[in-house]
Amino acid sequence: MTNDNTLPMKKSSSFRNFFRKPAVRSIASSLISILAGILVGFLVLLCINPAEAPSAFINMLKFPFINQTSIASIFYNCAPILMTGLAVAFCFKAGSFNIGGSGQFLAGATCAFVPAIMFHAPWYLCLLCAVVGGGIVGSIPGLLKAYFNVNEVLSAIMINWIMQFSFYMICQSNTSIFVENGLTSKVSNVSPESILPTWGMESVSSNFTIGFFLACIIALIISFLIEKTTFGFEIKACGLNKDAAKYAGINEKKNIILAFTIAGILAGIGGAIYILMPASANSGLDVKYTAVPGQGFDGISVALLANNNPLGCIFSAFFIQYLTYSGTGLGSGFTHKVPSLIVGIIVYFASFVALINILLEKGIIKKPKKRTLKKKEVSVKTEEVK
Amino acid sequence: MADEQNKIKEISNTAVSSLNDKEENNYIVEMLNITKIFPGIIANDNITLQLKKGEIHALLGENGAGKSTLMSILFGLNTPENGVIKLNGKEVKIKGPNDATKLGIGMVHQHFMLVDCFTGLENIILGSEPADKLGVIHTSKARKEIEGLCKHYSFNVDLNLKIQDMPVGMQQKIEILKMLYRKNDILIFDEPTAVLTPQEIDELMNSFRELIKEGKTILFISHKLNEIMAVSDRVSVLRKGKLIGTVNTKDTDPRSLSKMMVGREVQLVVQKKPAEPKEPIFSVRDLVVHSSVKHKDVVKHVSFDVRKGEITCLAGIEGNGQTELIYALTGLVKQKSGHIFLRNITAANQVIEIDHYSVKKRNESGMAHIPEDRHKHGLILDFDLQSNMVLERFYKPPFSHYGLISKSKIRNYSDHIISDYDVRSGKGSSSSVREMSGGNQQKALVGREIDRGCPLMIACQPTRGLDVGAIESIHKKIVEIRDEGKGVLLLSLELEEVMNLSDRILVMYEGEIVADLNPKEITLDELGLYMSGAKKMDIKPIKDELIANSTLSKAIVTDGDKTMTDEKSSPKKLGPKEKLLISGLDSELKKLSFEKFNSQNNAKKEDK
Numbered sequence: 003m004t005n006d007n008t009l010p011m012k013k014s015s016s017f018r019n020f021f022r023k024p025a026v027r028s029i030a031s032s033l034i035s036i037l038a039g040i041l042v043g044f045l046v047l048l049c050i051n052p053a054e055a056p057s058a059f060i061n062m063l064k065f066p067f068i069n070q071t072s073i074a075s076i077f078y079n080c081a082p083i084l085m086t087g088l089a090v091a092f093c094f095k096a097g098s099f100n101i102g103g104s105g106q107f108l109a110g111a112t113c114a115f116v117p118a119i120m121f122h123a124p125w126y127l128c129l130l131c132a133v134v135g136g137g138i139v140g141s142i143p144g145l146l147k148a149y150f151n152v153n154e155v156l157s158a159i160m161i162n163w164i165m166q167f168s169f170y171m172i173c174q175s176n177t178s179i180f181v182e183n184g185l186t187s188k189v190s191n192v193s194p195e196s197i198l199p200t201w202g203m204e205s206v207s208s209n210f211t212i213g214f215f216l217a218c219i220i221a222l223i224i225s226f227l228i229e230k231t232t233f234g235f236e237i238k239a240c241g242l243n244k245d246a247a248k249y250a251g252i253n254e255k256k257n258i259i260l261a262f263t264i265a266g267i268l269a270g271i272g273g274a275i276y277i278l279m280p281a282s283a284n285s286g287l288d289v290k291y292t293a294v295p296g297q298g299f300d301g302i303s304v305a306l307l308a309n310n311n312p313l314g315c316i317f318s319a320f321f322i323q324y325l326t327y328s329g330t331g332l333g334s335g336f337t338h339k340v341p342s343l344i345v346g347i348i349v350y351f352a353s354f355v356a357l358i359n360i361l362l363e364k365g366i367i368k369k370p371k372k373r374t375l376k377k378k379e380v381s382v383k384t385e386e387v388k
Numbered sequence: 389m390a391d392e393q394n395k396i397k398e399i400s401n402t403a404v405s406s407l408n409d410k411e412e413n414n415y416i417v418e419m420l421n422i423t424k425i426f427p428g429i430i431a432n433d434n435i436t437l438q439l440k441k442g443e444i445h446a447l448l449g450e451n452g453a454g455k456s457t458l459m460s461i462l463f464g465l466n467t468p469e470n471g472v473i474k475l476n477g478k479e480v481k482i483k484g485p486n487d488a489t490k491l492g493i494g495m496v497h498q499h500f501m502l503v504d505c506f507t508g509l510e511n512i513i514l515g516s517e518p519a520d521k522l523g524v525i526h527t528s529k530a531r532k533e534i535e536g537l538c539k540h541y542s543f544n545v546d547l548n549l550k551i552q553d554m555p556v557g558m559q560q561k562i563e564i565l566k567m568l569y570r571k572n573d574i575l576i577f578d579e580p581t582a583v584l585t586p587q588e589i590d591e592l593m594n595s596f597r598e599l600i601k602e603g604k605t606i607l608f609i610s611h612k613l614n615e616i617m618a619v620s621d622r623v624s625v626l627r628k629g630k631l632i633g634t635v636n637t638k639d640t641d642p643r644s645l646s647k648m649m650v651g652r653e654v655q656l657v658v659q660k661k662p663a664e665p666k667e668p669i670f671s672v673r674d675l676v677v678h679s680s681v682k683h684k685d686v687v688k689h690v691s692f693d694v695r696k697g698e699i700t701c702l703a704g705i706e707g708n709g710q711t712e713l714i715y716a717l718t719g720l721v722k723q724k725s726g727h728i729f730l731r732n733i734t735a736a737n738q739v740i741e742i743d744h745y746s747v748k749k750r751n752e753s754g755m756a757h758i759p760e761d762r763h764k765h766g767l768i769l770d771f772d773l774q775s776n777m778v779l780e781r782f783y784k785p786p787f788s789h790y791g792l793i794s795k796s797k798i799r800n801y802s803d804h805i806i807s808d809y810d811v812r813s814g815k816g817s818s819s820s821v822r823e824m825s826g827g828n829q830q831k832a833l834v835g836r837e838i839d840r841g842c843p844l845m846i847a848c849q850p851t852r853g854l855d856v857g858a859i860e861s862i863h864k865k866i867v868e869i870r871d872e873g874k875g876v877l878l879l880s881l882e883l884e885e886v887m888n889l890s891d892r893i894l895v896m897y898e899g900e901i902v903a904d905l906n907p908k909e910i911t912l913d914e915l916g917l918y919m920s921g922a923k924k925m926d927i928k929p930i931k932d933e934l935i936a937n938s939t940l941s942k943a944i945v946t947d948g949d950k951t952m953t954d955e956k957s958s959p960k961k962l963g964p965k966e967k968l969l970i971s972g973l974d975s976e977l978k979k980l981s982f983e984k985f986n987s988q989n990n991a992k993k994e995d996k
Binding site for chain 1: 718720746747748749750751752757759764765766767768769770771775779780782783788791792793
């Protein structure tokens with residue numbers, strides 16, 4: 003009797019055990035939520051224009067793969083939002099919400115842009131300037147939080163705008179060299195030595211640079227920092243329980259400042275990667291003062307989608323950039339705002355990762371034990387009857 | 389497998405036989421074959437608990453034995469995997485506290501569920517407000533009713549007082565009134581006496597007896613055997629999720645109860661030699677701590693010494709400044725004024741003033757601290773157990789080298805604490821602390837602090853929420869470190885622990901030390917009088933050379949600088965470095981402090 007019972011149970015339990023691993027579960031939940039988003043996006047598309055929806059939707063998903071240039075475009079555009087995503091994820095680990103990615107991004111971009119245009123500085127020097135600029139701007143909300151208990155969300159938003167206006171002011175100070183058609187002038191035209199090196203990748207596509215790989219390496223470093231070092235231990239301890247961190251002698255003020263500074267550096271590098279791109283890769287930043295750049299907010303989606311895992315950010319950044327880019331392939335049957343709507347829906351659903359993770363956990367972990375127990379109970383009861 | 393089944397069979401058989409012994413109609417509540425499983429642990433394994441109408445039923449068990457789980461199942465906070473709950477012989481499904489309330493089941497949680505900024509009356513009617521159709525609340529009728537209840541049970545409660553201004557005993561009465569107002573007949577108490585003074589415990593026990601007369605049924609959880617013996621009619625004992633048995637209180641005694649609970653003989657009285665106090669290791673002088681929450685000084689000019697080889701106990705009712713005092717001593721909160729010294733740690737006559745030390749520096753100077761609130765301060769619940777075991781030491785070898793954490797070393801160390809202190813958890817070192825039972829969290833925490841081997845141990849409620857078995861082993865460890873010649877400052881709200889474990893009792897009342905007692909010479913009642921402020925001893929302020937030292941006078945004299953006079957310099961104005969002084973410290977610091985002091989004094993002279 004027992005043999006009959008245990009055999010099928012074992013099979014299902016090994017399957018469930020596989021799903022019980024947290025890593026497997028979080029990947030599964032990401033995939034499920036993305037699929038749900040794609041499904042709902044398609045349904046919305048059906049409502050708007052039933053006739054063209056299926057073909058347009060497939061075109062849209064296929065669009066980024068039609069040629070090397072478009073694939074390359076996803077790669078280089080995903081590097082900046084990967085960096086801002088890391089900036090957000092790192093602060094989340096320290097228990098703070100970094101909404102200042104845009105300001106830090108802009109600080110890095112400005113600090114890389116100005117020396118490149120004015121002094122024709124080599125790319126590594128521009129990158130270094132971006133690190134310094136991003137770090138300084140990033141540290142401000144951390145300092146305010148640590149010493150004056152100012153809410154970091156509030157101060158970071160203010161700094162976003164301060165940076166936007168400073169950027170505008172700097173660009174307007176000498177429009178002949180900084181501005182071109184309402185955008186920042188192209189670094190590649192003025193100072194080719196400031197463009198990130200391609201290391202032979204230009205044969206694949208003219209816009210391939212080391213930007214994406216640089217960002218991936220930084221993501222690896224951040225992951226290492228968080229998981230393997232005492233500094234990461236402190237950051238996580240502060241993020242999870244501030245009081246216990248204080249009790250353990252961890253200087254939580256130091257850590258909050260450092261977390262924001264590092265976040266600033268990360269987003270700043272993102273800004274530099276964006277601005278030091280080849281001419282065909284992007285059109286530069288808008289020189290205006292009515293809106294802050296979107297990369298900082300994209301970073302929040304990247305971090306949330308990756309559940310604040312630095313390595314996960316690589317994939318989520320790529321995914322979001324892929325969707326953004328594929329939106330342009332939707333075709334003429336739809337008005338120009340529809341692609342953004344569909345992309346928005348998919349990203350929105352993708353942010354249900356945490357919820358689906360919990361549902362999976364409940365569904366997978368609790369059920370099997372119930373079953374084994376019932377069987378035990380049944381056997382006990384039958385024995386009693388005997 | 390077969391073994392397990394036999395066991396289950398055995399237990400279910402005993403349950404069945406006990407069921408047959410008495411008439412089923414007698415029972416008001418029956419929980420039959422309840423099983424509840426949490427990941428990695430079976431909290432309740434086929435437990436059958438039956439309550440007779442009008443009895444006081446005690447539930448006794450070790451930490452993590454499943455008592456609270458069982459009660460939360462009865463109150464609808466947890467759903468069992470298996471089992472039936474019957475009320476007056478009818479099967480019921482309890483899906484939430486609201487269902488429980490409707491069925492007449494009320495519960496007083498260990499941590500009261502009251503709204504602090506509401507008055508007693510508001511708290512009692514909360515959730516069943518006497519409102520009319522428009523949603524306007526009419527309290528007058530409710531007030532009359534509740535006042536009637538107070539009179540009937542002779543509860544001395546001020547309904548207009550806000551909860552935050554009430555003593556704990558009164559808060560508990562509000563909780564009881566809440567249940568009575570809802571006409572609950574089955575009252576569950578989760579460790580009701582944990583926070584009360586002996587007088588309040590007596591009152592509560594009397595209330596229990598009154599309530600029984602009215603036909604209520606009481607089920608209470610307790611670790612304290614003497615209370616159970618005094619008030620209960622029957623006792624059910626749980627061990628490791630299983631029901632060991634239900635016995636009539638009059639047929640048993642504390643010794644056999646504790647044996648049932650732990651599964652072995654337990655020493656109920658702490659076994660220790662008389663203390664051999666040596667030189668002081670820790671001195672506090674004239675300490676004042678201001679609370680920004682309460683907007684007043686909560687510790688007022690407290691001075692005392694902790695000596696090596698002695699367990700000095702701070703006793704007092706919760707909220708009399710002990711917590712804040714400990715915060716200041718351990719560096720979590722900055723004191724308003726006063727001095728804290730570590731003495732004779734590495735060398736004789738060495739004095740370090742640690743007022744301005746960071747928590748980290750205090751830790752490194754030789755202070756271990758078992759915090760009162762293990763969830764707030766002691767542990768990071770979302771970390772795994774092994775990370776928590778090195779919370780204060782992760783940055784030092786062998787746990788890390790050059791800033792890189794060594795997971796394997798941490799794991800080894802954590803395994804060692806787990807086996808030494810009998811920490812039980814689902815997945816050993818890698819289990820999430822959040823999923824561990826409170827008692828095991830505490831054991832891990834105490835193990836971590838004792839294992840650091842610091843010469844001074846500040847232990848705040850080290851046995852909070854632990855069962856007799858675990859209490860015994862932790863008391864043993866504390867006595868052990870005392871006998872090794874270390875200093876122990878104990879903060880405890882459990883009077884038995886105060887009386888049993890300590891060698892010297894300092895009673896705190898309203899932020900002051902009102903008595904310095906020898907536990908061998910006083911009775912429990914006397915201690916209660918001091919704690920409630922009814923009695924006060926004349927404590928002479930300690931006058932010694934420590935405060936004078938902290939102004940650097942000694943260093944200057946020993947340095948042979950006769951031209952300097954420091955009598956006028958105020959200790960409060962000196963920076964941290966100067967305070968770090970006196971004999972036995974490294975010369976560079978001395979030099980540094982001396983130079984700074986010089987310049988300061990010169991500046992003063994110039995001012996004049």
